[in-house]
Amino acid sequence: MRLKKKLASWKFPFILLLGIGVSNIGEWIYFISLNLIVLDMTGSLLAVSGLYIIKPLATLCTNFWAGSMIDRLNKRKLMVFLDIFRAIFIAILPFFSSIALIYFIVFIINMASSMFGPTSMTYITKLIPKEQRKQFNSLHSLATSGAFLIGPAVAGLLFLIGSPISAIYINAVALFISGIITLLMPDIEKQTIISSTSNRLSMNLLKKDWFVVAEFSRRNSYIMMIYFMFNCVMVIMASAVDSLEAAFAKEVLFLSDSEYGFLVTIAGAGIAVGALINSLIVKRVETSVLIGLGSVLVSAGYIIYAFSGSFFVAAIGFFILAFFIAYANTGFLTFYQNNIPVDVMGRIGSVYSLIQAILVITVTSIMGIMAQITSIQIVVSVGVLIMMILSITLCIFSLLPSKSQLYQSDPVGTKGF
16 A cells, blocks of 8 residues: 555556656757768868857857746646747758758757756745655666667667658657657646736736846755856766866877777766766755765866876776766755745745856856867866866865754755845
């Protein structure tokens, strides 16, 4: 009877995880296919690099106003709309032969994706009870890491039997299926009545909402400091290391294409194994330890990789950093969901995502220029050392005994909300 009740309580979380898994697999197929299509059309690596800039640019153009809409609209309906909207635009991508038009369509798709993130986070927080969030987030990491392995493999298979264009259509279907799965989820805001006038975007409304975010950040400075520091670690990881990863492996470690491919496979295995073990032990590990120690160990893996002199040592570093990413992400998501009020979560998530996008563009540009002026090895080494300093600082602050209540499954309420 107890088992039956437990399974019943996980019915909708598992359906949601299924939708997340399908969507993430589709995104990997789309990402790889789009890169190949643009490369085939232009023969230019610079044109492919442009795809990487579109995402943060779309966030810049979207997130200063999107949070105001997200907090005032029905989250489930908005998620379904955004899934189907992206599916339609992805499906029409292969019909365009102009690189400028493809960039424009990709920009529109990324604008929808920028809205989807804060929307789904708010819906998940409302749906999942506090006592289940840590376990759900660990399974969420497992689903996304599984997509990291399955997505590229499926894309490769599709390329063998078809073409990148057929793979693009597969992703459109995957997003459509994800939207249908979301329709099976409960409409937790069905009884919420929002006046239509409050939905109308205006400069006054945006100013008011930005003031709400600023006031919340001021009154809950510790919570937002942990949020910001964790995202700074992720920004440096994405900008200083990941963007230069292939060049570092080839030019500094002198790895062949096959060795670098094997290194990426090792990272994939690390993510999968780490996420699996994380899902099994997560209930017995404090959220503060997951955030703090998880971030430090991810940074340690990057340091081993950055200062390695051989393929074997680099592989160890790659496995360690990949293994502990699930722990850090699970801890961060749980902390975020437990301490940010759901009625302002869309606005806070959107505004801080906007700041993060600015940081990504700025840091990536600086690191790219510095790599040209000095060397890739120096830039990556400095980047991972800064990442480690931030991680250690984050760990110290997250383990403060005086803040332990903020890491419990039922924390003390935040000030002013």
